[in-house]
Amino acid sequence: MTTRDSILAAVHAGLGGLRAEPDAIAAEAAGLLADLDAIRPRLAAPDPVDAFEIKAAALGTTIERVRHLDDVPAAVGRYLAAQGLPPAAAVQQTAALTALSWEGIAQDMATAPDQPAAVGLARLGIAESGSIVIHSATDSPILLAFLPLHHIVVLHASSVVAHLEDYARLLDGGSQPRNAILITGPSGTTDIEGSYVRGAHGPGFVHVIIVNDRSRA
Amino acid sequence: MSTASGPRVGLFVTCLVDAMRPQIGFAALQLLEEAGCRVEVPRQQTCCGQPAWNSGDAADAASIARQVIAAFEPYDYLVAPSGSCAGTITHYPELLARDPVWGPRAAALAAKTHEVLSFLVDVLGYTPTGLRLDASATYHDSCSGLRELGVHDQPRALLAAVEGLELRPLEGDNVCCGFGGTFCVKYPAISNAIITEKAEAIDATGADLLLAGDLGCLMNMAGKLHRRGSKVRCYHTIEIIAGGGAGPAIGETP
Amino acid sequence: MTAQDQTSFKARAGAALADTTLKLAIDRTTGTAERKRAAALAGFPEFEAARARGAAIKDHVIANLDHYLETFERNATAAGAKVHWAATAEEACDIVVRLCREADAKHVTRSKSMLGEEIHLPDALATAGIERVETDLAEHIIQLAGEHPSHIIWPAMHRTREQVAVLFNADHKPPPDAEDPASMVQSARRVLREKFLSADVGISGANFLVADTGATCTVTNEGNAELTTTPPRVHIVTAGIEKLVPTTAHAFALLRLLVRSATGGELTQYTTFHCGPKRPGDADGPEEMHIVLVDNGRSRMIKDEFREMLRCIRCGACMNHCVVYRQIGGHAYGGTYPGPMGAVLTPVLDGLKQSRDLPFACTMNGRCAEVCPVRIPLPTLLRAWRVRSWEEGLEKAPMRAGLGLWATLARRPGLYRLASAIAVRTLRVLGRSGWIRSLPLAGGWTEHRDLPAPAGGTFMERYKAERAKGDSR
Numbered sequence: 001m002t003t004r005d006s007i008l009a010a011v012h013a014g015l016g017g018l019r020a021e022p023d024a025i026a027a028e029a030a031g032l033l034a035d036l037d038a039i040r041p042r043l044a045a046p047d048p049v050d051a052f053e054i055k056a057a058a059l060g061t062t063i064e065r066v067r068h069l070d071d072v073p074a075a076v077g078r079y080l081a082a083q084g085l086p087p088a089a090a091v092q093q094t095a096a097l098t099a100l101s102w103e104g105i106a107q108d109m110a111t112a113p114d115q116p117a118a119v120g121l122a123r124l125g126i127a128e129s130g131s132i133v134i135h136s137a138t139d140s141p142i143l144l145a146f147l148p149l150h151h152i153v154v155l156h157a158s159s160v161v162a163h164l165e166d167y168a169r170l171l172d173g174g175s176q177p178r179n180a181i182l183i184t185g186p187s188g189t190t191d192i193e194g195s196y197v198r199g200a201h202g203p204g205f206v207h208v209i210i211v212n213d214r215s216r217a
Numbered sequence: 218m219s220t221a222s223g224p225r226v227g228l229f230v231t232c233l234v235d236a237m238r239p240q241i242g243f244a245a246l247q248l249l250e251e252a253g254c255r256v257e258v259p260r261q262q263t264c265c266g267q268p269a270w271n272s273g274d275a276a277d278a279a280s281i282a283r284q285v286i287a288a289f290e291p292y293d294y295l296v297a298p299s300g301s302c303a304g305t306i307t308h309y310p311e312l313l314a315r316d317p318v319w320g321p322r323a324a325a326l327a328a329k330t331h332e333v334l335s336f337l338v339d340v341l342g343y344t345p346t347g348l349r350l351d352a353s354a355t356y357h358d359s360c361s362g363l364r365e366l367g368v369h370d371q372p373r374a375l376l377a378a379v380e381g382l383e384l385r386p387l388e389g390d391n392v393c394c395g396f397g398g399t400f401c402v403k404y405p406a407i408s409n410a411i412i413t414e415k416a417e418a419i420d421a422t423g424a425d426l427l428l429a430g431d432l433g434c435l436m437n438m439a440g441k442l443h444r445r446g447s448k449v450r451c452y453h454t455i456e457i458i459a460g461g462g463a464g465p466a467i468g469e470t471p
Numbered sequence: 472m473t474a475q476d477q478t479s480f481k482a483r484a485g486a487a488l489a490d491t492t493l494k495l496a497i498d499r500t501t502g503t504a505e506r507k508r509a510a511a512l513a514g515f516p517e518f519e520a521a522r523a524r525g526a527a528i529k530d531h532v533i534a535n536l537d538h539y540l541e542t543f544e545r546n547a548t549a550a551g552a553k554v555h556w557a558a559t560a561e562e563a564c565d566i567v568v569r570l571c572r573e574a575d576a577k578h579v580t581r582s583k584s585m586l587g588e589e590i591h592l593p594d595a596l597a598t599a600g601i602e603r604v605e606t607d608l609a610e611h612i613i614q615l616a617g618e619h620p621s622h623i624i625w626p627a628m629h630r631t632r633e634q635v636a637v638l639f640n641a642d643h644k645p646p647p648d649a650e651d652p653a654s655m656v657q658s659a660r661r662v663l664r665e666k667f668l669s670a671d672v673g674i675s676g677a678n679f680l681v682a683d684t685g686a687t688c689t690v691t692n693e694g695n696a697e698l699t700t701t702p703p704r705v706h707i708v709t710a711g712i713e714k715l716v717p718t719t720a721h722a723f724a725l726l727r728l729l730v731r732s733a734t735g736g737e738l739t740q741y742t743t744f745h746c747g748p749k750r751p752g753d754a755d756g757p758e759e760m761h762i763v764l765v766d767n768g769r770s771r772m773i774k775d776e777f778r779e780m781l782r783c784i785r786c787g788a789c790m791n792h793c794v795v796y797r798q799i800g801g802h803a804y805g806g807t808y809p810g811p812m813g814a815v816l817t818p819v820l821d822g823l824k825q826s827r828d829l830p831f832a833c834t835m836n837g838r839c840a841e842v843c844p845v846r847i848p849l850p851t852l853l854r855a856w857r858v859r860s861w862e863e864g865l866e867k868a869p870m871r872a873g874l875g876l877w878a879t880l881a882r883r884p885g886l887y888r889l890a891s892a893i894a895v896r897t898l899r900v901l902g903r904s905g906w907i908r909s910l911p912l913a914g915g916w917t918e919h920r921d922l923p924a925p926a927g928g929t930f931m932e933r934y935k936a937e938r939a940k941g942d943s944r
């Protein structure tokens with residue numbers, strides 16, 4: 001017997017040699033997620049984007065709202081200037097961002113180990129926790145979100161979902177990327193005496209530019 | 218004084234109260250009767266068996282449990298002036314889980330077992346009247362009563378009815394005092410470190426009295442406070458509620 | 472086994488109690504953790520319902536573990552990962568070392584994994600001559616100190632900032648700018664950055680294994696897990712077989728509990744799902760992903776008294792709230808896992824004989840179970856070890872004899888009353904002043920505190936006398 005088979009056999013025997021039908025197991029598992037509002041926190045505000053902003057800000061993420069995607073480069077420029085950084089950033093090579101006019105901001109393509117700033121596009125925002133979500137893809141290197149000191153994230157207001165489960169549902173049906181990362185505030189650590197220090201291995205600053213692309217209700 | 222109509226209560230005195238501080242048992246008896254219960258003290262009781270149970274000696278613990286069950290099942294309630302002993306009795310069903318005869322009897326007894334202070338408040342709706350004690354006191358929540366039986370608000374409510382008594386908050390009132398039954402003699406150094414912190418917190422309140430609901434914990438805390446030369450005097454809460462606040466505190470001679 | 476493990480528990484605990492710096496360090500971290508957890512729960516009124524559900528999710532997984540293991544294996548394999556199985560710690564280490572050799576690895580980065588510590592992976596890599604770089608800040612600290620973790624969330628919690636400064640000043644070139652935590656974190660960032668990018672293999676653990684996607688999930692605050700698992704050519708995950716969850720949504724339900732209970736946050740800064748190696752065209756990521764599923768005693772726990780322990784999500788709340796842990800710290804426990812959860816697990820991993828003190832060095836106060844986010848009845852499980860210890864005859868003879876005598880009396884109420892009346896009189900004589908300062912057979916008590924003398928007469932004697940009086944009236 002292979003190790004695999006002997007472990008599975010031991011597990012099976014430990015369970016009394018019984019095994020439910022996969023459908024029954026799936027139904028029971030689904031039942032464990034019934035009435036989700038009883039086991040998850042309320043949003044911090046009725047509007048998910050407002051709730052996102054409240055939560056993210058509480059974690060030290062800074063936020064600016066702009067009207068159009070076209071306003072993003074200017075907002076990036078303002079942020080860099082306010083931080084006293086040179087007008088340069090690594091920009092994620094994804095159509096939505098490369099199509100913009102980055103005049104005045106040098107696009108630094110190689111994400112160097114201590115790149116001061118990088119601009120990326122978030123897949124989603126999660127209102128419950130103030131998290132942004134990035135997925136690995138041909139046009140989305142993971143290191144872009146980890147090597148720079150300042151991570152500037154463009155988030156469409158229309159892609160803010162309310163709860164973690166709403167994000168999980170979007171992954172159903174086999175769309176799981178190699179890497180899916182929920183980023184909830186700047187990198188930090190409490191490893192020395194439990195006291196919080198911002199900026200461990202990842203970015204010390206996360207700045208979210210929310211593009212108000214939702215049609216007015 | 219018993220009334221004919223009240224519930225029949227079997228008082229489980231507990232082995233520590235029996236040997237070390239009988240006035241706790243009498244205070245319980247007095248209050249239960251005042252609250253309208255017909256109280257009896259079954260002669261067949263000794264100890265709840267916790268020392269055996271906590272030592273892993275399940276067989277002895279089970280045989281003592283059967284004795285307690287037999288002695289107390291005729292009563293409407295089993296009431297004990299200790300959250301720890303009452304807590305152990307509520308665990309009898311676990312101990313006798315595989316016994317088809319005693320398992321259900323254990324469950325029945327567990328369901329009617331109470332710690333005395335919470336019994337007075339929750340079951341009997343008792344409020345003391347005409348009590349006065351001019352002193353400041355702080356209160357320690359003994360672990361078993363607090364976590365196994367939900368004894369928290371009841372003693373505070375009873376103490377609030379004592380005129381002149383000022384209750385001072387104790388930092389870490391829900392943190393174990395380091396007694397732990399055999400723990401304190403098996404691991405004296407660790408126990409000492411824990412009780413030292415507790416004694417410091419008690420002294421820091423500046424209260425005259427320390428009150429708690431379990432004699433084991435009280436002996437540990439009183440013993441440490443006395444060794445440190447502290448002036449804090451220790452009583453079981455029920456003694457105060459029964460009007461015994463003028464009597465000798467733990468370790469005092471009359 | 473480390474050298475430290477060969478000393479007795481009491482000796483280790485004694486040394487820890489004498490170390491005032493250690494106590495300071497423990498109080499700083501656990502105190503902060505306790506306060507932050509309380510604040511997080513105050514803002515999460517759904518916690519009680521959530522932890523009941525969390526426990527139910529874990530129970531469901533364990534009750535169908537064979538199904539979930541096979542499902543996970545199938546989906547992880549479909550995503551391009553290679554799944555390996557290890558029955559023991561040694562097998563797991565052998566697999567990891569072999570994979571490192573196959574990758575021709577000279578140096579590997581590792582992000583914190585308690586399972587890695589459990590299987591003694593650091594030692595195995597050292598023996599194999601593979602340079603290991605710990606990337607979690609706390610693991611970096613203890614690697615420099617040549618120690619083992621003393622806490623499952625804060626492995627270096629036994630070290631004060633002053634002690635960390637000494638280690639960093641000696642190792643970091645250039646040394647930290649100052650000795651405050653922020654400067655030291657910056658210094659570690661500087662030192663570790665180059666190591667991340669040049670590693671051949673990155674090794675991580677997993678907080679969850681998601682059955683229906685085949686993904687592994689890690690959570691970190693520092694971002695070191697992503698830097699460990701993205702640049703190297705090979706990513707190896709080691710995970711216990713109990714880490715399964717049915718779906719990503721189930722992982723989220725547990726994450727809400729885990730993070731609040733561990734650090735008092737709502738989510739860690741980084742929650743990452745790793746699903747297979749780099750996809751065609753992906754901008755970055757490892758070319759190979761290996762997942763080593765480790766049993767190491769877990770399948771045995773399914774059928775014994777300790778099954779509920781398989782719910783554990785390793786949040787550390789039980790140790791932060793444990794009076795014993797807060798006095799002696801983690802190293803005194805002598806196993807990989809300290810505190811209440813360690814006192815249950817270490818006998819499983821190292822054998823009860825080796826670790827017999829652990830289930831007894833507990834006051835049974837129940838605070839651990841009160842805070843456990845998946846409602847593990849830790850005192851009940853510790854008691855189960857005590858029963859085994861008794862049954863296996865590991866209890867020392869004097870204790871056995873003493874308890875036997877007491878039990879014999881307790882079963883004979885008449886005799887018991889006689890004996891207690893005599894004992895009470897003896898103690899009264901010894902404690903005429905009201906206190907007994909020293910008592911030969913109770914040295915453990917009187918060494919540190921006085922014993923109040925009995926107040927006089929047993930309750931039973933006095934009650935009987937009073938009733939007799941009442942009847943004759």
Ligand code: SF4
Pocket residue numbers: 732782783784785786787788789790812839842843844845846847
């Ligand atoms: S036993 Fe419970 S409290 Fe302790 S680490 Fe595990 S999940 Fe957390």
